Amino acid sequence: MTESNTKAGAESGPPILAVRDLKKHYPIKEGILRRQTGTVKAVDGVDLDVHRGDIHAIVGESGCGKSTLLETLLGLEEPTAGTVKYEGTDLDSLTAREQRALKSEVQIVFQNPESSLDPRDTVGQIISEPLHLHTDATNRQVDARVVSLLDDVGLGPEYYGRYPHELSGGQQQRVAIARAISLNPSLILLDEPTSALDVSVQSQILKLLREIKTEYDLTYVMVTHDLSVVRHFATDVSVMYLGNVIESASVTDLFDHPKHPYTQALISAVPVPDPHYDSEADITLPGSVPEPDDPPEGCRFHPRCPVAVDACSEEFPEFEEHEGNRVRCIRVEEAEKLGAPGSEDAADLKSPSTTRPAGEDR
């Protein structure tokens, strides 16, 4: 089923989700007068195009703003600036009623099903709640629909009367997925959908999400830190660092030919389940992600970047196209010499002296 990892002519037509220069800033207030002393720029100018049928993964480490971005897309957070267009319609231009109608088109599955499912409700109540709220279906129709939804996510009708605590983590996540698809949405936001699960359960849930996507003609936006899952599951990837997307590409281009030095470091940091893999050539980054209330000037990544030059600290570059990847970096050619992890020809390009950033060997 490798074709599910490639796009089926999805480029045509307007994107189902178009995000332009989206910002979400939080004020830092201190003292008795609660004066604003600073600003946390959690999301600081994100552009994103998601086409119908895509599985668009947003990846990054903690504090990169991926969760805030998801909350803003979902309307849980009011953006500080920028626009979110759903099928060409600006969310802000809609009346409350129209927004509510739109909300049944966009659903979410959270990382931790234990906390996203009400422990006092039965599985049947959990899945039927959106149906009662958003449709005029009779109780009998709703019950029949719930049983068919349970079947779609691989649970028998006997689960109808059970409570979340009686289910395993994987089964709970299946219930959360059933609830998310109950209103026939077009877009589902997945927030680390398998991170809390064991590996054998993770593959079950990924398989289910693929089946459901085909059956319900869905588009996914997935936020995760797990690059192995992304490589296997997504069609497109945006990499975030300190509130900004710094590289965006199809999953094949991103993993076979990562351009941004941070993307390269991120991929090579993932432990490889193969004892023959030579990790000597991997890139290890010095330091850690800076606090988002005090991001570095210029390119946000330059203090940790193995190929940074003076110009990198002056201006944050705009996106440029590099063979199918959109990258915010002026040092793409030099970064490529680092030896893109995963690319076939990487081994010929790199020598040990070029793979270690200077100053890393403190």
Added chain:
Amino acid sequence: MSEKLVEISDLKTTFETNSGTVEALRGINLTIDEGERVGLVGESGSGKSVTARSILQLIDSPGEIAGGTISFDGRDLVGLSSREMQRVRGRDITMIFQDPSMSLDPVYSIRNQMVEAIGHNRNIGDQRAEEIAVEYLELVDMPNPERVLSSYPHELSGGMKQRVSIAMTLGFNPDLVIADEPTTALDVTVQKKVLEIFKDVVEREDLSVLWITHNLGVVAEFCDRIAVIYAGEIVEYGTVYDIFDRPTHPYTRELLRTIPNVQRAQEELRVIEGTVPNMADPPDGCTFHPRCPDAEARCETTRPESVDGDHHEAACLVHDTQTNDRE
């Protein structure tokens, strides 16, 4: 062959619950040589953390070690008095937790904690303990040990806290370090750095490590040998190359096929159907048989013999490592 440091034999740990006796460990054998890094790999509920707690004699009521021996440096830890065991913990065997907050007290400065713990476990004065603390903080690549010593845990990032807890733990000068998923909560770029540092220090000090994890990637990079644990039993034991190149037990084989690899595009991942058994009522015969693609009639009734935890071996009636290794 180097000396055996730990020899666990037929270890059974049970918990009394309302629904009966749960056999969390059903007779496991495991050896760790001096200077060797053994990975204990399993999913949640498989018994990997119970193994760690059993070695440290930290099984509290209603749990108990119901049988078997844990020989450490020639001495059986099972049945030691709590006073004797307290001397073993910290001095001989230390543990690093997934959450560094477990080993760091939020109300004391790092200096207070490191100096006291190192001084106590090494039986040395404060001044010498502080020197050692600085030495190990440098060893784990903390740029400014003096500043770190004056900080409180909340002032440090997750990666720094974990490095401090590693420095403190190794500063006790133990023979065996039990590491319970110490890098799981960290970001990948930080995890990579912490793993590299930990590996360097362990190699330099020739420490033995029991690394408990569900992450096969980390195990492949870090460990010499691997024990795969399923439902309280070690189903396969061998070197990393045995396990990754010649997996024999169907659970090991299926597990390796369910994990995505970031370095290559793959066909669809395999799925192990079903769920881990309820340990209060485990299946008869081989505990994996209800989920096993190769199960035969005898697997439903006959329990495979335990692996001895010393060479490549699988606890399976159908498959044999010897034929597998020859192929």
